[in-house]
Ligand SMILES: Nc1ncnc2[nH]cnc12
């Protein structure tokens with residue numbers, strides 16, 4: 036395939052996005068507009084000012100500004116508008132299914148009712164399915180810089196809404212907050228029938244990936260970059276068919292990698308790992324899912340077969356039922372068979 040053909044192939048390839056923080060899709064324009072609509076003071080005079088602040092040297096640098104940005108989200112309508120805007124972009128990128136993280140503790144600690152957060156997001160997801168046929172799952176993330184009791188209280192608040200929540204995850208500052216800190220709340224979530232995921236090995240050591248598997252019993256690993264440092268762990272992850280939700284542009288912006296060519300995606304595929312490509316916080320990291328595909332496809336010279344594998348992994352690694360996965364895999368095959376460049 037020529038580079039132009041590869042770009043065209045990615046653009047319309049049916050895919051799922053499995054690692055997307057809905058608050059990280061808050062574009063500077065919407066942040067600015069919501070600040071005005073809700074009369075929230077922000078330390079930025081213009082959209083340009085906001086964009087200029089998006090330079091990070093590590094995860095914590097980003098998180099500081101990410102939590103600051105959330106302050107403009109106050110009403111159910113704000114969460115609806117945010118989610119709808121993301122779905123419009125996802126639709127443009129031929130995303131057929133999304134599994135979205137949300138950070139309720141970032142909102143309830145500011146006095147926003149849990150009900151407003153989940154209602155706004157889930158109403159938009161339902162409307163997105165009606166409008167475009169994009170299916171979805173919602174994953175409640177616990178903030179790992181807070182304690183386990185706070186996570187348990189958040190799970191308590193979620194109980195009336197479990198019909199809208201597919202799973203729980205673990206995000207925020209990784210270093211110093213190992214997965215084992217949340218062993219009890221994850222065990223409780225599992226008993227409630229929820230799926231389990233955790234950010235691990237983004238900045239944290241391979242040991243945190245081991246803990247996510249052995250202590251939390253996760254169904255997926257979010258990021259997982261540093262698992263590549265531990266060959267026995269790589270063999271294990273490959274053997275278990277564990278899905279890794281890798282985020283190339285995020286890794287670059289947060290200095291997890293020094294160059295996009297250092298993205299581990301190709302090495303993961305070559306090692307038999309079930310890697311997927313995702314955007315993480317696209318408003319902050321410079322691109323939605325197709326931009327992430329484009330960036331690594333050229334930097335790593337990915338083949339058509341590898342791109343197709345990444346798209347297949349996004350569906351087989353999802354929490355959809357087998358019949359829907361089979362249907363989406365058939366969509367990929369149909370697309371691939373008819374792609375003329
Ligand atoms: N990449 C990331 N890592 C940890 N926590 C996050 N919250 C939002 N994006 C995150």
Ligand SMILES: [Zn+2]
Nearest residue numbers: 056206234315
């Ligand atoms: Zn993330």
